[in-house]
Amino acid sequence: MNRTVLIIGLLIVAAIVAILFMGLGKDPAHIESPLIGRPAPGFALKAVGSGETIDLTRYRGKPVVLNFWATWCRPCWDEHPVLTANAQMLGSQVQFLGVVFQDEESKIRSFLEQRGWAYPTLVDQAGKTAIAYGVGGVPETYFLDRNGNIVAKFAGPMSAEDIQSNLQKAMK
Amino acid sequence: MTAALGRYLILASVLVATSGAFVGFAAGQKRSPEGAKWARRFAYAFAALMVLATLVMEYALITHDFSVQYVTQVGSTQVPMWVTIVSLWSSLEGSILFWGFILGVYIAGATWLTSGKHEDYMPFAIGTWLGCGAFFSFLIAGPANPFVSVPNPPLDGPGPNPLLQNHALMIIHPPMLYLGYVGMTIPFGLAMAALLRKRLGHSFLRPLRAALLLPWVFLTIAIMLGGWWAYEVLGWGGYWAWDPVENASLLPWLTATAALHSAIVMERRGILKGWTITLVQASFLLTILGTFMTRSGVFNSVHSFTQSSIGPTILVFLATTLIASVVLLAMRIDSLESEGNIESAASREGMFLVNNLIFVVLTFTVLVGTCFPLIVEAMKGKQMSVGRPYFDAMAVPMGAALLFLIGVGPALPWGRTTKRDLLRALLPPVGTGLLVVAIGGILGVRNAWTLVTLFFGGYAVHVTLAQMWLPLVQRMKRGGSFGEALIDGQLRRGRRRFGSYIVHAGATIVLVAIAVSSTQRTSQELVLTRGQTVNAAGYAITFNGIEDRAEPHRQSTIAHFSVAKNGKPVTTMDPRMNQYATMREPIGTPAVHSTLVSDLYISIMNIGLDKQSAGIVVINTPMVSWIWIAVLLMGLGGLVALIPSRRAVYAVQPQSDAAPSLGTAQS
Numbered sequence: 001m002n003r004t005v006l007i008i009g010l011l012i013v014a015a016i017v018a019i020l021f022m023g024l025g026k027d028p029a030h031i032e033s034p035l036i037g038r039p040a041p042g043f044a045l046k047a048v049g050s051g052e053t054i055d056l057t058r059y060r061g062k063p064v065v066l067n068f069w070a071t072w073c074r075p076c077w078d079e080h081p082v083l084t085a086n087a088q089m090l091g092s093q094v095q096f097l098g099v100v101f102q103d104e105e106s107k108i109r110s111f112l113e114q115r116g117w118a119y120p121t122l123v124d125q126a127g128k129t130a131i132a133y134g135v136g137g138v139p140e141t142y143f144l145d146r147n148g149n150i151v152a153k154f155a156g157p158m159s160a161e162d163i164q165s166n167l168q169k170a171m172k
Numbered sequence: 173m174t175a176a177l178g179r180y181l182i183l184a185s186v187l188v189a190t191s192g193a194f195v196g197f198a199a200g201q202k203r204s205p206e207g208a209k210w211a212r213r214f215a216y217a218f219a220a221l222m223v224l225a226t227l228v229m230e231y232a233l234i235t236h237d238f239s240v241q242y243v244t245q246v247g248s249t250q251v252p253m254w255v256t257i258v259s260l261w262s263s264l265e266g267s268i269l270f271w272g273f274i275l276g277v278y279i280a281g282a283t284w285l286t287s288g289k290h291e292d293y294m295p296f297a298i299g300t301w302l303g304c305g306a307f308f309s310f311l312i313a314g315p316a317n318p319f320v321s322v323p324n325p326p327l328d329g330p331g332p333n334p335l336l337q338n339h340a341l342m343i344i345h346p347p348m349l350y351l352g353y354v355g356m357t358i359p360f361g362l363a364m365a366a367l368l369r370k371r372l373g374h375s376f377l378r379p380l381r382a383a384l385l386l387p388w389v390f391l392t393i394a395i396m397l398g399g400w401w402a403y404e405v406l407g408w409g410g411y412w413a414w415d416p417v418e419n420a421s422l423l424p425w426l427t428a429t430a431a432l433h434s435a436i437v438m439e440r441r442g443i444l445k446g447w448t449i450t451l452v453q454a455s456f457l458l459t460i461l462g463t464f465m466t467r468s469g470v471f472n473s474v475h476s477f478t479q480s481s482i483g484p485t486i487l488v489f490l491a492t493t494l495i496a497s498v499v500l501l502a503m504r505i506d507s508l509e510s511e512g513n514i515e516s517a518a519s520r521e522g523m524f525l526v527n528n529l530i531f532v533v534l535t536f537t538v539l540v541g542t543c544f545p546l547i548v549e550a551m552k553g554k555q556m557s558v559g560r561p562y563f564d565a566m567a568v569p570m571g572a573a574l575l576f577l578i579g580v581g582p583a584l585p586w587g588r589t590t591k592r593d594l595l596r597a598l599l600p601p602v603g604t605g606l607l608v609v610a611i612g613g614i615l616g617v618r619n620a621w622t623l624v625t626l627f628f629g630g631y632a633v634h635v636t637l638a639q640m641w642l643p644l645v646q647r648m649k650r651g652g653s654f655g656e657a658l659i660d661g662q663l664r665r666g667r668r669r670f671g672s673y674i675v676h677a678g679a680t681i682v683l684v685a686i687a688v689s690s691t692q693r694t695s696q697e698l699v700l701t702r703g704q705t706v707n708a709a710g711y712a713i714t715f716n717g718i719e720d721r722a723e724p725h726r727q728s729t730i731a732h733f734s735v736a737k738n739g740k741p742v743t744t745m746d747p748r749m750n751q752y753a754t755m756r757e758p759i760g761t762p763a764v765h766s767t768l769v770s771d772l773y774i775s776i777m778n779i780g781l782d783k784q785s786a787g788i789v790v791i792n793t794p795m796v797s798w799i800w801i802a803v804l805l806m807g808l809g810g811l812v813a814l815i816p817s818r819r820a821v822y823a824v825q826p827q828s829d830a831a832p833s834l835g836t837a838q839s
Contacts (some may be wrong), residue, residue, distance in 0.1 A: 001503050002502045002503075002505050005446075009497075009498030009499075010498055016494070016543075017491045017494070019550065020464060020487055021487060022546065022549075023546045024483050024487065072758075127778075
C-alpha cells in the first residue's frame, strides 16, 4: 500500500465530492439581482389602450408587482391568467403593472382583448426599461415595496404561490 | 405495451450486468477459463438488451406512441422526421438510455476484439465494464426511467428542446460526444484489470492504447463540433466560452491526450506505468464528472438538461468509482515497478514528461476554474462566475508551451545525446518559425502571444513535416518509388508514427488558427435601413428586407442581405431569429460566409418595429474554418494510428535512437 498515493488521492476525492455535493439542489439559473434592496429604476411609459403615460412614482406607498412579458412568449400566456386573478383579488392593496418587451401594440391589444386584463400594461418601446432592470428573458417579475425599493425578483412564469410568497416580502 | 417491453428489457439488463460483473471479478480472482467464458457471454447479453431497449424507444418515438412518457416529453407530430429520430438524446432520460446503448456496443466490441487474448486480464476488465453497465442500467430502470407508461396518452407533445432543432450539427455533436465519453469506460476497465492483476505487461499496452485512442478521436471531433455549433448558432461569433460543460468535455480530453503520450514513454522505457494508469482512470472519472455537471442541475449552461433527481445517484457512482480507483491505485502502484529511468532532460522522453506536466496542470486549472463558483457560493454564500479572463490567462501560455513541445519534442532524440546533435536537431526549424512570424507581421499581426504562437507553429510544422518526410526519403534511398515508400513505409509499417504526426500537424494548425482568429477578428455593429448598402469587413453589404416565416414548430424572422466584393456579387446571407413556442427567448441563427482566409459573420441584434431597419453585428474572423478542418485532420491522424499493423513488432528499445527508420514501434 502506497500511503502517499492513498492520502493525496483521497483528499482530492473528498474535496471534489464535497464541492459537488454542496452544489446539489440549487437552481443554477437563479441569479441574485444586484438591484435587490435598492430603489427601482424609474420610468414613464405609455399604457396600451388609454395611451396615458404612467410614471412609476405614482404608486409610491403601495407595493408593486412589475411583470415583464411579451405576446410572442408562450410561458407568458400561461402566467397571464394567474397574474390577472391575483391582481383582481389584491387590487386595492397591491399595484400590478405589466411591461411589454419587444412587441407590437396591435398584437398586445388583441392578446388582452381575447384574454382579459386587470391592470395597466405599458409598452417598453426600445427595451430601455427592461435593460435598466437587467431583464434576462420574459416573463420576469420584480416586487417593489411601498418605498419603491426592489425586494425580490422572479424569473420564469409564476404560480399563485410564487406571487404570494414574494409579495409577503414586499408588504412587510 | 411498448413501455412495458422497454421496462422489462432494462430490468433484464440490470440483472445481466450485475451478474456479469460478479462473474467477471470472480473468474479473474480464481483464474477460471470457464468463468471468463461466462463473463463474455454476459457482456454480449448486456449489449443485446441495451440495443433492443433503444430500438424499442426509437420505435415509440417514430410511431408517436404517446403512451410512453418520454415520447410525451419530447415527441411531436409537428416536427420533421430527423428531429423525431434524434429526440432520443434530446432530453435527460433518453440521453441516459442512449448512453447505455453506446456502452453496450462498446463493451460487446471490446469483448469481441479481445476474445482469446489477454486471458489473465480480461475477466477483470469485463467485470469493471459490466459494473459500469449495471450502474447505467440501474439509472435507466429507476431514477431516469424513460419507459414509464402514461395511462391517458395525449394526442401530441411539445417536441424536443428547440436548441436541438435549430441546427443540423446537433444531430452529430451529441452522439460523437457520447462515443468519446462512454468509450473511456473501456480503457478504464483495462487499467483496473492491470491493477487487479498487479502487472502491466508489454502486450497489454496495445489494447490499452487502442482503447484510449478511439474515444479520443471521437472526443476530439465532438469538442470541435460543439464549438462549431456555438459559432453557427449562438450568434456572438465565437466558438469557445469556457462554459462549464464545454470544460467538462475538455477535461477528459486533456488527461486522455496526456495518457496517450505517457503510454509511449512507458512502451519505450518501461517507466511511468502507475502514472499512465492514473491518467486513464482520470479520463474516465472526468467523463462521469462531466455527466454529473450536465445532468445534476448544479451548473448553469446552454447544455444543461432540466433539473433532475439523478444528480445524487451520479454523485454516489462518481464517489464510489473515485474511491475504488484511488484505493486500488495505492494498493498496487508499487507492484508496477519501473524498468528504466530517464537519462537526460533534453531528450524525447524528457519532453514527454514536460508535456504530461502541462496537460495535468491545464486539467487542474480548468477544473478549479469550473468548480470555483461552487466553492465560493458554498463558503461565502455569494454568487460569482469565473470568466474568460481567468481561463484565457491560464490557457494561452500553456497552449503556446504545448505548441513549443509539438515542435521540440519530436526533434529531440530518445535518451542521452551530445550537444552537437542537439543543436543540429533544434536549430534548422528556427528559420521556418521566423519566416511564419514575418508573414504574420506583414499581414498585420501585432499581438505578442499570437506572434509567439506563429513562431512555435512554424517550428512545429517544420519538425512534423521533416519527421513524416524522413522515413520516406530513407525508404526511397533503399530503392522504391515515392508511392511505394508512402504506402508501404508510412501507411503500412509506420502507421502509428505517421498517424501521430498527422495529429501533430492538425494540432499545430488548430492552435495557430485559435490564436489568429481570437486576436485578429474585427467586429462592427451597424443599423441598416431597407435598401441601404454599407461597407464592412471588406465587403459591400446590402440590406434587402425582412421576411416573416411561419413553420409548424417555430416562427422565424429572416433578414435578407446581399454581399458583394469589388463590385461583384459574392453571396446572399440570411441571418434569422427563431421563436419556438416553448422557449422564453428567441434563438438567433447568424449567417456565415466561410472562406479559407476568413469568415464573414452576420448576426441580428434587433429588428425595427416597422420591419424597415435592422441592427446587426458584422464580424470578420480570419482562419476560423481552419480550426474545423485541422481538428478533422487530428481525428484522421488518430484513425490512421489506430488501424492495427499486422506486422507490428513491439519491443522495448533499450538504446536511444534518433533516426525514425525502425518503423512501427516509434512515435
